[in-house]
Structure formats: structure tokens, C-alpha cells
Amino acid sequence: MILSGERPILEAVALTKHFAGRRRLFGRPAAVRAVDGVSLRVRRGETLALVGESGSGKSTLGRLMLDLMPPTAGDVLYAGRNVGALPAAERRALRRELGIVFQDPFASLNPRMSVADIVGEPIWLQGDLSRADRRAEASALLRRVGLRPEHGDRYPHEFSGGQRQRIGIARALASRPKLLLGDEPVSALDVSVQAQVVNLLEDLKAEFGLTLLVVAHGLGVIRHMSDRVAVMYLGQIVELAPVDALFDDPLHPYAQALLASAPNPSPRARKARVLLEGDIPSATRPPPGCRFHTRCPHVRPVCRELQPALEEVAGGGLAAGGRAVACHFWAELAGAGAGARAALPSPAFARRLALFEARSKAAAPAEPAPSRGPAP
Amino acid sequence: MTDVALPARAVPRRPRSRGLAAFLRNRAAVAGAVVVALFVAVAVLAPLIAPYDPLKTNFLLIRKAPSAAHWFGTDDLGRDILSRLVFGARASLLAGCISVAIALGIGVPVGLVSGYFGRWIDAVLSRVVEALLSCPFLVLAIALGAFLGPSLGNAMIAIGLSAMPIFARLTRGQVLAVKAEDYIEGARAIGLPDRWIILRYVLPNALAPIVVQATLAIAGAIIAEASLSFLGLGQQPPAPSWGSMLNTAKNFLDAAPWMSISPGAAIFAAVLGFNLLGDGLRDALDPKEG
Numbered sequence: 001m002i003l004s005g006e007r008p009i010l011e012a013v014a015l016t017k018h019f020a021g022r023r024r025l026f027g028r029p030a031a032v033r034a035v036d037g038v039s040l041r042v043r044r045g046e047t048l049a050l051v052g053e054s055g056s057g058k059s060t061l062g063r064l065m066l067d068l069m070p071p072t073a074g075d076v077l078y079a080g081r082n083v084g085a086l087p088a089a090e091r092r093a094l095r096r097e098l099g100i101v102f103q104d105p106f107a108s109l110n111p112r113m114s115v116a117d118i119v120g121e122p123i124w125l126q127g128d129l130s131r132a133d134r135r136a137e138a139s140a141l142l143r144r145v146g147l148r149p150e151h152g153d154r155y156p157h158e159f160s161g162g163q164r165q166r167i168g169i170a171r172a173l174a175s176r177p178k179l180l181l182g183d184e185p186v187s188a189l190d191v192s193v194q195a196q197v198v199n200l201l202e203d204l205k206a207e208f209g210l211t212l213l214v215v216a217h218g219l220g221v222i223r224h225m226s227d228r229v230a231v232m233y234l235g236q237i238v239e240l241a242p243v244d245a246l247f248d249d250p251l252h253p254y255a256q257a258l259l260a261s262a263p264n265p266s267p268r269a270r271k272a273r274v275l276l277e278g279d280i281p282s283a284t285r286p287p288p289g290c291r292f293h294t295r296c297p298h299v300r301p302v303c304r305e306l307q308p309a310l311e312e313v314a315g316g317g318l319a320a321g322g323r324a325v326a327c328h329f330w331a332e333l334a335g336a337g338a339g340a341r342a343a344l345p346s347p348a349f350a351r352r353l354a355l356f357e358a359r360s361k362a363a364a365p366a367e368p369a370p371s372r373g374p375a376p
Numbered sequence: 377m378t379d380v381a382l383p384a385r386a387v388p389r390r391p392r393s394r395g396l397a398a399f400l401r402n403r404a405a406v407a408g409a410v411v412v413a414l415f416v417a418v419a420v421l422a423p424l425i426a427p428y429d430p431l432k433t434n435f436l437l438i439r440k441a442p443s444a445a446h447w448f449g450t451d452d453l454g455r456d457i458l459s460r461l462v463f464g465a466r467a468s469l470l471a472g473c474i475s476v477a478i479a480l481g482i483g484v485p486v487g488l489v490s491g492y493f494g495r496w497i498d499a500v501l502s503r504v505v506e507a508l509l510s511c512p513f514l515v516l517a518i519a520l521g522a523f524l525g526p527s528l529g530n531a532m533i534a535i536g537l538s539a540m541p542i543f544a545r546l547t548r549g550q551v552l553a554v555k556a557e558d559y560i561e562g563a564r565a566i567g568l569p570d571r572w573i574i575l576r577y578v579l580p581n582a583l584a585p586i587v588v589q590a591t592l593a594i595a596g597a598i599i600a601e602a603s604l605s606f607l608g609l610g611q612q613p614p615a616p617s618w619g620s621m622l623n624t625a626k627n628f629l630d631a632a633p634w635m636s637i638s639p640g641a642a643i644f645a646a647v648l649g650f651n652l653l654g655d656g657l658r659d660a661l662d663p664k665e666g
Binding site: 066068092093095096098099100102103104107108109110111112113121122125168171175 | 557558559561562563564565566567568576577580581
């Protein structure tokens with residue numbers, strides 16, 4: 001599917017973003033280290049997900065990679081060219097190739113512009129189409145995302161959240177991008193609508209040959225739509241792996257805890273929980289050594305001293321779909337966390353469960369067992 | 377998130393209608409609008425409404441109390457006060473509207489540039505605006521009016537310049553709020569030029585409070601014009617204005633109180649009308665649509 005030798009479409013090299021923090025009375029203001037030395041390659045045609053809890057820097061990393069904010073240090077390479085070093089005109093042209101779909105469909109559309117204008121504006125910006133052609137193209141885009149062309153005369157507030165997100169997607173597509181950043185594209189939507197928008201994104205990806213970079217915290221969405229996942233913690237990537245490998249056997253203790261925190265509807269498949277204690281530490285003063293050591297259930301003395309590097313652990317090199325993890329003891333911990341099945345809470349519970357299963361089988365013998373499809 | 381997908385035809389076409397309905401439900405606001413409309417009509421139709429020539433003196437009718445022939449009485453030169461009030465409405469409304477237009481014309485662009493670009497442009501413009509704001513509005517207007525010389529036109533310029541910093545600061549604050557919205561980042565993300573973003577994205581979304589402030593500022597400008605005219609810095613005699621009528625009337629407060637009561641009441645009514653209108657607009661435009 002993806003040639004290993006191909007150049008990545010987008011690449012972050014030791015990317016760092018510090019935000020100026022609150023000024024103190026004495027001394028220098030503490031910087032918030034939102035993203036701290038992240039290197040990441042996005043392959044052409046893949047869907048790469050960035051996950052992590054709030055404050056992990058995943059949104060900031062996405063924005064940095066789209067040149068929406070200047071990095072404090074490090075570089076972004078688009079198709080091998082250093083974005084920060086491009087002349088202004090080329091940089092603006094590049095903006096068209098990188099689209100963004102925002103999280104909140106209620107804040108991401110200009111309330112004073114009609115939908116036709118919202119979708120038509122990026123086309124107008126390209127500047128090579130007549131007015132009538134622009135309208136036709138905007139209508140075609142609206143139809144493509146599942147809206148009616150006559151919706152173009154209305155204003156954003158007349159639409160529901162899901163419809164607005166479709167408008168946002170149509171606008172993002174209008175500049176004919178090569179890569180689309182979805183900044184939690186469905187997390188503000190109703191669950192019933194999430195699946196529709198995810199499916200729409202997948203269809204469009206195939207149709208327009210897009211590369212998707214998805215920032216998300218909904219693990220179901222990620223499992224369904226992404227090829228690879230980068231797990232972030234306190235501004236750094238702690239694990240990078242193909243999606244199935246990560247979900248089946250997370251290596252980093254944080255990834256294990258993150259996956260274990262997702263509710264599992266089947267009591268038989270429920271896994272042992274690694275409970276994380278405390279909050280994510282402040283990004284102004286990240287802990288020394290491994291950043292996760294303050295909350296890691298497997299912490300050892302060396303973790304407090306030495307920061308583990310993101311090292312390749314399997315699969316013949318990162319470029320060939322291998323995985324990488326930043327943990328000193330990943331080899332010993334593998335399978336110890338989220339992989340292990342939890343014992344059923346009590347014998348009484350097991351009896352009740354068996355009874356329930358027998359009953360439901362008897363009640364509907366003809367019906368096939370509900371297939372566990374991809375969660376929305 | 378209570379938004380629901382309505383069937384296509386059930387939705388009103390324009391967003392403006394909702395604000396209008398809210399405005400019409402507010403009785404005080406409608407009353408204000410009616411008063412303002414009335415004054416505008418009087419000012420426009422002054423020659424048709426005024427029973428006498430406002431400049432015609434009559435030494436047989438000096439300081440006559442209100443009567444059937446002269447409803448509001450006559451002034452110290454025997455001129456009909458009602459006619460002078462009617463023509464004075466022109467000066468007052470004109471001064472109110474033009475000086476606010478001047479204030480908007482300078483203040484809003486200053487606020488837009490200052491808020492949108494930030495950094496040193498913002499620092500410089502904000503300091504200038506703050507320096508102007510540190511002077512009380514009326515004191516500044518009088519000082520500028522005295523500096524420019526007494527005439528209605530100069531009074532308008534003086535009032536406009538004095539009201540400008542309020543608009544600059546209000547606009548800047550609005551721009552800062554709007555600038556944080558996702559759609560501004562989205563507009564930058566697709567590479568739209570700054571000028572376009574300011575005119576199509578920032579200004580329309582920052583406008584509502586500015587419109588409200590402008591209505592309220594007209595009321596303030598009417599008072600300021602009256603004050604300047606009262607001090608002899610605005611409308612020059614013999615042309616009538618409410619402020620200059622009060623100026624003359626103050627010498628006859630005991631002998632001819634009607635000379636001061638009617639222009640004072642006119643100022644009061646016009647200012648109240650604009651204030652009610654402005655408050656109503658604020659309430660109607662405030663709830664975020666959508």
C-alpha cells in the first residue's frame with residue numbers, strides 16, 4: 001500500500017513549541033513546553049492519528065506541522081522542502097495544499113457569510129475561475145459532502161452541528177489540498193453523527209487521494225480510521241505504532257493505561273485496568289527523566305534520572321511500518337498491562353453473566369449474534 | 377448544541393429577522409425609535425412644519441408667554457420659539473450624526489488595525505487613544521472647538537474627534553475577541569490576505585456593539601453640540617440651535633422661563649429617544665445568533 005522508500009509528505013524534525021507563560025515577579029517567565037523535540041514522518045496516503053489527553057500537545061503539533069504557528073525550534077518539511085525557509089509567496093501557495101477541519105463546527109464558520117461564500121472563497125482565492133464556475137464548483141462540493149446546493153444561500157447558524165462540520169469539510173476541500181488535518185474533527189458532534197462524518201472523511205480521502213493527520217482523543221474513531229497512531233504525553237511522542245499493533249499490544253505504560261481507560265462493552269473481554277493516579281504534570285516544569293514517571297505504575301529509579309529515547313522496537317524500521325516506543329523497560333512490560341485479561345469480579349457475577357447469555361440466546365435463536373462493528 | 381436539523385423550508389432565510397423580532401418586542405426600544413423618527417421627520421420637513429420664519433424678529437412680541445398664536449412663546453427678539461425649535465432640530469441631529477460619523481470613520485479603522493495586527497502598531501495606537509481618553513469627553517470637545525474656532529462645522533469636528541477614542545477602544549476589544557475565533561484561524565490557514573480577513577471576517581462580526589455605541593454616542597453628541605452652542609462655540613446666531621437657545625434663555629430664567637423650558641425639553645426627548653433606541657439595539661443584537 002505504501003512504498004517504504006517514498007519520501008514522506010510531511011515531516012517534523014525536532015519540532016519544539018514553547019509558549020510564554022505567566023510572568024513571575026522575579027526571574028524569567030516560565031515557558032509552557034507544549035511540544036518538545038518531536039520528530040514525525042507522515043507518509044503520503046496514510047491516516048496518522050495523534051492521541052493523548054488534553055495538554056499533551058497534540059493539537060499544537062498538528063498546527064505546527066501545518067505552518068499555522070511558528071515553531072520555537074525545529075523544522076517542518078513538506079515534500080522534502082523546509083517550510084520555514086520558503087519565500088512568502090510559495091509559503092502562501094503551500095497553505096492551499098494543507099487543509100484543516102476544526103473541532104468545533106459552531107466556531108469554525110464565519111457566521112456572517114453564506115455557505116456558498118464559505119465554500120467558494122478558497123476557490124476564489126485560486127483565482128482562475130469565473131463567477132459561474134465558482135458557484136458550480138461550490139455546489140458540487142456541497143453535494144459531495146451530503147448537502148443540497150440550494151443550502152448555499154443560507155447562513156451557518158441555520159444548520160446542525162453535523163451539517164456544519166460537512167460545510168467545514170467542503171471548505172477545506174475547496175482549495176484542493178493534498179493533506180488534511182482533522183483537529184478532533186468529530187469530538188464535538190453527537191455520537192450518531194460522528195460515524196457519518198468519519199465515513200465521509202474516509203470516502204473523501206480515497207476519492208481525492210488525501211493524506212489525513214487526525215488529532216483525536218476518541219480511541220474508537222482512531223481505531224476505525226487510522227493506519228498509524230502516535231501517542232503523545234507532555235509534548236513528546238511516547239509510542240508510534242500501526243493501529244492494530246497498538247490496540248492489540250500497547251508497549252508503553254502510558255499507551256496501555258490510555259487504552260485500558262476506554263470502556264469495553266463486553267464483560268468477557270474486559271482487560272485489567274492500569275489506573276493512572278494524579279493529573280498530567282504541568283508542561284511548564286516537566287518532570288526530569290521519563291516524563292511519565294510520576295504516574296507510571298512500573299516506575300523504577302532509572303526512570304527518574306534518564307529520559308528514554310523513542311527507539312525502534314519492531315517491524316524493520318519505522319519507515320516500513322515498524323513501531324517505536326520511548327520506555328526503558330518496554331520489553332519487560334509488554335503484555336503486563338492492558339494485554340492481560342481481567343478476572344471476572346466475582347463468582348456470582350460469572351453466574352449472572354452465564355445466565356444472561358443463555359437467556360438472550362434462547363430469546364433470539366434465529367438472529368445472528370450482533371457483530372461488533374467498528375465503533376463510531 | 378440544541379440545534380436540530382430543520383426541514384429545508386421551515387427555516388427563515390435571513391438571520392436579520394430574528395434580531396428585528398427581538399427589537400420589536402422591546403416596547404421602550406420601539407418608543408425610542410418612534411421619537412427618533414419623529415425628530416428626523418421634523419428636521420427634514422422643518423420649512424413645512426414651522427409656523428413662522430425662525431429668524432424673523434418682531435419687537436412687538438418680545439418675550440411673550442405661550443399663546444394660541446405662539447404655542448411655545450417668543451424669545452427676547454420676538455422670534456417664534458416653536459419655529460426655532462423645529463429648525464434647531466436640524467442643527468442638533470446633523471451635529472449628532474456627522475460628529476458620530478467622524479468618530480466612527482477614524483475610530484473603527486484605528487481599532488481594527490490596532491487589534492488585528494497587535495505588537496508595536498497596537499502599542500502606539502493604544503497609547504494615543506488612551507491619552508485622548510484621559511481627557512473628559514466634553515472638556516476635550518470644548519478645547520478642540522475653541523481651538524478650531526466657533527462654527528457648527530468645527531463643533532462637529534471637535535465632537536467627532538473627542539468621541540473617536542471610545543470607538544477605537546471598543547473596536548479593538550471586539551477585534552481581540554473575534555480574532556480568537558476558529559474561523560479567523562481558518563481564514564489564515566487557507567492563505568487569505570489580511571485586508572480581506574479584516575473586512576470580511578473581523579469587521580462584520582465585531583460590528584454589533586459598535587452600532588449600539590454609535591446610537592448612544594449620537595445622544596452624547598447632541599448634548600455636546602448643545603453645550604458647545606451654549607458656550608458660543610457651535611451654531612452661530614442668528615441661526616437656531618437648541619444649545620444656543622438655552623444660552624440666550626439663561627439670562628431670562630425668571631422673566632421668561634418658557635424660553636429655556638422648550639429647548640431643554642427637546643434636548644431631553646431627543647437624547648432619551650436615542651438612548652432607548654441604542655439600549656434596544658443592544659438587547660436585540662446581543663444574544664449570539666445561531
